[in-house]
Amino acid sequence: MRIGLLTDGGYPYATGESRLWCDRLVRGLPQHEFDLFALSRSAHQEDQGWVRLPPQVSRVRTAPLWTPEDGTLRGSGERGLLARLVTGGEQSYGRRDRRRFTEHLTALATAICTPDETGTEAGEGPGAELFTEGLHGLAELARERGGLHLALRSEATVRILEAASRARGTSRTVQNATVPDHLAFAAELERALRPLSLDWYDQESLGAVDLCHAASGGAAALPGLLAKRFFGVPLLVTEHGVPLRAHYLTASDTPYGTPVRALLAGFHGRLTTEVYRQAVIVTPGNTHVRRWQQRCGADPAKQRTVYPGMAAERFGQVGEDAERLGAAGEGDGPGGPDTLVWVGRIEPAKDLIALLHAFAEVRRAVPGARLRVFGAPAEGDEATTYLAHCEALAAQLFPDEATGAHTEGVSPVTFEEIGGPEVPDLAEAYGAGGVIVLSSVVEGFPVSLVEAMFCGRATVSTDVGAVVEVIGGTGLVVPPRNPQALADACVALLRDPERRARLGAAARARALELFTVEQNLAAFRGIYLELMSHAPVRREADTVDAHGDPLPFATPPEARLLGHWTQPAPHLRPQPQPQPQPQPDPVPSTTVPSRVAPGTRLPDRPGEPEPQHTREPEPEGVCAVAAGPAGDGDA
Numbered sequence: 001m002r003i004g005l006l007t008d009g010g011y012p013y014a015t016g017e018s019r020l021w022c023d024r025l026v027r028g029l030p031q032h033e034f035d036l037f038a039l040s041r042s043a044h045q046e047d048q049g050w051v052r053l054p055p056q057v058s059r060v061r062t063a064p065l066w067t068p069e070d071g072t073l074r075g076s077g078e079r080g081l082l083a084r085l086v087t088g089g090e091q092s093y094g095r096r097d098r099r100r101f102t103e104h105l106t107a108l109a110t111a112i113c114t115p116d117e118t119g120t121e122a123g124e125g126p127g128a129e130l131f132t133e134g135l136h137g138l139a140e141l142a143r144e145r146g147g148l149h150l151a152l153r154s155e156a157t158v159r160i161l162e163a164a165s166r167a168r169g170t171s172r173t174v175q176n177a178t179v180p181d182h183l184a185f186a187a188e189l190e191r192a193l194r195p196l197s198l199d200w201y202d203q204e205s206l207g208a209v210d211l212c213h214a215a216s217g218g219a220a221a222l223p224g225l226l227a228k229r230f231f232g233v234p235l236l237v238t239e240h241g242v243p244l245r246a247h248y249l250t251a252s253d254t255p256y257g258t259p260v261r262a263l264l265a266g267f268h269g270r271l272t273t274e275v276y277r278q279a280v281i282v283t284p285g286n287t288h289v290r291r292w293q294q295r296c297g298a299d300p301a302k303q304r305t306v307y308p309g310m311a312a313e314r315f316g317q318v319g320e321d322a323e324r325l326g327a328a329g330e331g332d333g334p335g336g337p338d339t340l341v342w343v344g345r346i347e348p349a350k351d352l353i354a355l356l357h358a359f360a361e362v363r364r365a366v367p368g369a370r371l372r373v374f375g376a377p378a379e380g381d382e383a384t385t386y387l388a389h390c391e392a393l394a395a396q397l398f399p400d401e402a403t404g405a406h407t408e409g410v411s412p413v414t415f416e417e418i419g420g421p422e423v424p425d426l427a428e429a430y431g432a433g434g435v436i437v438l439s440s441v442v443e444g445f446p447v448s449l450v451e452a453m454f455c456g457r458a459t460v461s462t463d464v465g466a467v468v469e470v471i472g473g474t475g476l477v478v479p480p481r482n483p484q485a486l487a488d489a490c491v492a493l494l495r496d497p498e499r500r501a502r503l504g505a506a507a508r509a510r511a512l513e514l515f516t517v518e519q520n521l522a523a524f525r526g527i528y529l530e531l532m533s534h535a536p537v538r539r540e541a542d543t544v545d546a547h548g549d550p551l552p553f554a555t556p557p558e559a560r561l562l563g564h565w566t567q568p569a570p571h572l573r574p575q576p577q578p579q580p581q582p583q584p585d586p587v588p589s590t591t592v593p594s595r596v597a598p599g600t601r602l603p604d605r606p607g608e609p610e611p612q613h614t615r616e617p618e619p620e621g622v623c624a625v626a627a628g629p630a631g632d633g634d635a
Contacts (some may be wrong), residue, residue: 001032001033001210001211001528001532002032002033002034002035002058002208002209002210002211003032003033003034003035003209003210003211003212003213003528004034004035004036004037004206004209004211004212004213004223004224004227004233005022005025005026005034005035005036005037005213005215006037006038006212006213006214006215006220006221006223006224007022007036007037007038007039007215007216007220008038008039008041008065008215008216008218008219008220009039009040009041009045009065010022010038010215010216011023011026011036011038011051011215012036012038012050012051012053012057012060013038013040013045013046013048013049013050013051014048014049014050014051015045015048016041016045017216018215018216018240019051021215021240021308021309021520022215023051024309024311024517024520024521025520025521025524026053026054026056026057027054027056028517028520028521029056029521029524029525029528030054030056032056032528033056033058034056034057034058035057035058035059035060035061035205035208035209036053036057036059036060036061037061037062037200037205037206037223038060038061038062038063039062039063039064039065039195039219039220040062040063040064040065040066041065041066042066043064043066046062046064061200061205063194063195063198063200065191065194065219097141097144097145100137100141101138101141101148101151101156102156102160103137104133104134104137104138104141105134105138105152105157105160106134106160106163106164107130107131107133107134107137108130108131108134108135108138109134109160109161109163109164109165110127110130110134110164110167111127111128111130111131111134111266111270112131112164112263112266112267112270113161113164113165113167113170113174113263113266114127114164114167114169114170115127115170115171115266116128121297122273122295122296122297127270128270128273128274128277128297131270131271131273131274132274135225135271135274136225136226136229138193138196139196139225139226139229142196142197143201143226143230146197147196147197148190148193148196148197149190149194149197152186152189152190152193153186153187153190157186157189158179158182158183158186161182161185161186161263162177162179162182165177165182165259165263171262173258173259173262174259174262174263174266176258176259177259177260177263178259181256181257181259181260181263184256184260185259185260185263185264188260188264189267192219192267192271193222194219195219195222195223195226196222196226198223200223201223201226201227201230203231206223206226206227206230206231206233207227207230207231207233209227209233210233210532211233211234211235211236211528211531211532212224212227212228212233212234212235212236213236213238214235214236214237214238214275215238216237216238216239216240216241216243217237217239217242217243217244217271217272217275217276218243218244218268218271218272218275221235221237221275221279222271224237224275224279225274225275225278228278234280234531234534235275235278235279235280236279236280236281236282236283236527236531237275237276237279237281237282237283238282238283238285238306239282239283239284239285239289239293240284240285240286240289240308240444240445241285241289241444241445242289242292242293242444243268243272244268244269244272244292244296245292247264247265247268248265249442251264251265269296272296272297273296273297276293276296276297276298276299276302277297277299279302280302280531281302281303281304281527281531282298282302282303282304283303283304283305283306283523283524283527284303284305284306285305285306285307285308285445285466286305286307286444286445286465286466286469286470287305287466287469288444288445288465288466288469289444289445289466290303290305304523304527306520306523306524306527307514307515307519307520308445308515308520309515309516309517309518309519309520309521310447310450310451310454310515310516310517311517312454312511312512312515312516312517314425314426314427315426315427315430315451315454315455316454317427318427318428318430318431318454318455318456319454319455319456319508320456321431321456322431322455322456322457322501322504322505322508323456323505323508337434337494337497337500338366338368338369338370338434338494339369339370339371339372339432339433339434339435340359340362340369340370340371340372340433340434340435340436340437340490340494341371341372341374341429341430341432341433341435341436341437341457342355342371342372342373342374342375342436342437342438342439343374343375343426343429343430343436343448343451343452344374344375344438344440344448345375345376345377345378345383346373346375346376346377346378346383346386346387346390347377347378347382347383347386348382348383348386349440349441349442349443350439350440350441351439351440351441351462351480351481352373352386352390352439353389353390353393354439354480354481354482354483354486355371355437355439355483355486356371356390356393356394356397356413357397357483358439358483358484358486358487358490359371359397359398359412359413359487359490360397360398360487361483361484361487361488361491362487362490362491362494363398363412365487365491366491366494366495369412369494370412370413370414371412371413371414372413372414372416372429372432372433373390373413373414373415373416374416374417374418374423374429374432375417375418376417387415390415391415394411394413394415395411397413398411398412398413399411426451427455430451430452430455430457431455431457433457434457434458434493434494434497434500435457435458435459435460435490435493435494435500436448436449436452436455436457436458436459436460437459437460437461437486437490438459438460438461438462438467439461439462439480439486440461440462440464440465440480441462441464441480441481442464442465443462443464443465443466443467444465444466445465445466445470446461446465446466446467446470449461449467449470449471449475450470450511450515452507453470453474453507453508453510453511453515454508454511454512454515455508456504456505456507456508457504457507458475458476458493458499458500458501458503458504458507459471459474459475459476459503459507460475460476460477460478460486460489460490460493461475461476461477461478462477462478462479462480462481462482462486463477463478463479463480464480470515471507472510473506474503474506474507474510475503475507476489476492476493
């Protein structure tokens with residue numbers, strides 16, 4: 001089958017989220033054909049280029065979401081005043097189209113500004129219907145008239161947003177929005193709705209795929225929503241994190257005021273609910289994400305938890321050594337039994353401050369303990385400042401210690417980067433200690449814990465995100481922001497080597513069972529086949545060539561069999577025609593099978609109108625089925 005893989009700021013670019021997962025998915029399913037539809041997030045990302053694509057990727061379509069405010073997705077150029085006000089494409093709107101734009105944008109803005117009543121389930125209130133009506137109405141207008149870039153930045157848009165925010169039922173925060181706030185929100189709204197103005201929505205692009213698979217919600221899933229709207233293509237959404245949650249966490253870092261943040265939160269919340277409602281299947285990466293999706297309106301019957309696959313072979317040697325040494329009772333390897341290891345990106349959410357205070361308590365109980373921190377600061381000045389603060393705190397809590405009067409003092413806490421002579425790769429970092437520690441206060445899917453489990457290491461971690469689900473009883477879990485509890489758990493494992501070995505072996509077995517690339521590919525292979533089994537008959541666009549002639553063997557023989565599995569989708573079923581009043585017929589009516597109404601014949605192709613005459617169905621052979629309906633040419 002042909003799959004349209006939708007990404008936002010990731011694959012096929014060399015940098016970005018979900019890059020490795022998408023690449024493993026495409027390479028691991030060579031029996032399918034993939035078309036990539038990628039949205040880029042910055043000029044820097046595009047300058048980094050693409051990863052090397054496998055042969056099953058037939059084509060790649062890209063579009064930027066970072067173009068300047070005065071740029072357009074389809075090129076720029078001087079246009080008339082009317083075009084600048086109401087369109088982003090090459091055609092200007094007439095009075096009827098201007099009225100359509102105002103009507104649909106008003107519905108969208110009303111849904112964004114007006115929250116649902118207390119107790120209303122996500123996706124069931126009138127606001128959800130208004131959002132769906134406005135979003136799809138704008139999409140149809142953009143498809144017909146060439147885009148909405150300049151229309152969404154027009155004065156008319158600002159007036160519509162201002163009127164919607166002043167309407168009855170809106171919150172006081174939204175009502176307090178000023179004109180600069182509406183201008184800022186209009187700019188962000190235009191950026192978020194840019195996928196509506198792309199030229200991907202035709203029979204040669206998204207209309208030619210059998211399934212749209214969005215690698216995340218939000219902007220990446222917008223083209224999938226429109227493909228389902230215009231062509232009936234089913235939508236599959238995979239989320240290893242929660243984009244809406246990420247938006248909530250980062251909203252305070254934006255330069256906008258409270259009214260703009262409230263409007264953005266309303267838009268992203270409505271869009272998330274619409275994506276979950278329209279998706280055929282939603283695959284969260286863990287139970288933590290699954291619960292968030294259900295809060296945002298996802299139907300539990302549509303959800304299938306699929307853990308992200310990780311490459312276990314790179315940690316195989318360290319894990320096998322840990323099992324061998326644990327079975328022989330020879331300790332934890334070269335790192336020593338008294339060494340704690342932390343691995344990850346250094347940023348405030350990882351709470352290394354609490355880890356350092358906890359290690360001070362550990363040193364009192366186990367004087368010979370060491371703490372090795374492997375990682376580099378995340379992007380941004382805040383992370384760099386945080387690393388400097390952690391290093392200063394470590395120097396204050398743990399001054400250099402010398403074993404003799406003529407030896408150099410060494411601190412029990414070290415900050416190291418992976419790639420040096422002592423620790424050349426990531427597996428060696430995990431193998432350098434007996435216990436792996438995670439001290440985060442915010443975490444999604446804990447990748448570092450899974451890597452430690454592959455290495456057969458016992459872990460101590462905080463109860464955040466999907467940590468408990470991943471650990472599953474093979475490690476110790478403590479409350480976040482509790483240095484004393486963290487220290488007690490570390491001391492308990494440092495003093496009990498047999499328990500460390502048991503937990504490490506159990507952790508490795510659990511990781512190899514649940515978190516490998518193979519299990520991830522097997523899950524999506526089954527989901528693809530399941531979705532394909534519900535629609536084995538290809539669409540009309542795939543059964544004819546560019547001239548409208550039937551393609552040989554494009555329609556499978558089973559398409560002629562009666563049954564629910566071969567019925568065309570609702571958008572392809574012929575609409576019922578008003579039946580004329582029965583007239584006396586001198587000729588006796590033809591007898592037909594009981595499952596078909598008398599006087600009718602099943603269409604030869606999905607979507608073909610019913611014939612207006614009655615005749616005996618003619619027998620069709622394999623050649624006739626392959627070439628198309630009788631009368632289309634020689635079989």
